Amino acid sequence: MTITASQVAAAPPRAGAASLPRPPASIVPLRGLPFAAAAVGLLIGSIASDWTWGLDFCHVAGGGAWTAIDLFVGLVVGPIIGRMSAQARAEFSARFMPAMLLLMPTLVTLTLGSGFQLARHLHFLDTSYPGHAWIVASFFVVGTMAVIAIGILEPANLAVLFEMRKPQPDGELIGRLMRRFVYTAGVTGLLQLGTLIIMTHLAA
């Protein structure tokens, strides 16, 4: 997502926010796009060729990274950010949030797309499968995480990035949105524990 500074009009100065660090010129880190495209390409190829190893790889690697990042951000990085100064928090956000904007949707697409296909191949989706209740439970967990991610987490992520691009960012607003981001990351981290329980039950 590239948006020039002229497209976001200037806000009036805010006390203590004049020297906040800025995110890069492009909201989405463009250098990461080829990697995201390669990951999605691998997923499409795996689905189209019914390549079980490819689907397994996408699901395990994507799901592992997604779970680990959610847990790490929500339960480790979040509390640390909460104790940082406004300046340090803004500096961290300017570098961290653009990466998350590209990384997380890619990992989620990879994990869910391959997971659905694997479940179909292995007949886990069938109502006759003994662990079907666990599968349905995983749908609820993933659905809840999707609502939190798209309805709360990503809006906060984007709003922080755009606020930081203003000539005079509002430090108080950034702090408030970052807290929302970190809390919701913590909630999704806890939901990820539920995913781990479900997936290990299915694998047992």
Place this chain on the structure above:
Amino acid sequence: MSGVPASSGRSAGRGGGLDRRLPPVLEVGIVAMVLCIAGVIDLVSHVPRTPDLRPPLGLLAAAAAVVAANVVALARVDDFNWRVFRVVGAWTLLAYGIIAGMLVFTFVYDRLPAGQLSLLAVTLAVFAVDIPMMLAFSVARYQPVQTDGR
């Protein structure tokens, strides 16, 4: 579009401060998402049987109505940075289109029955309005209002 300044929900004012109110676009958008996702879960949890399509259809219709109401409520707001809203909305729609395209590819590849495929396609279409609107709103609400309108 008439100029209804506000209904509820805290948001940014002309200078980006918390001094005016906007429709609760995010909250209502989340309700629509929950309705859509509930319908999809109901649909998918009955595989391989062909489920009764009426419950997911009802949930989808309710979601579409909620999204339509959200669009109308937001469209009636004049005091808003529509330029930023359009820019963010367009890029979000592009990103969403890629993900939705992946999903449609999977559904078609899996040879889903026509009824289920249609329902899922319409669900994705409702999402295509709901999600970009939520994300664009979440950015534009904190941007200073421009005087050149829409």
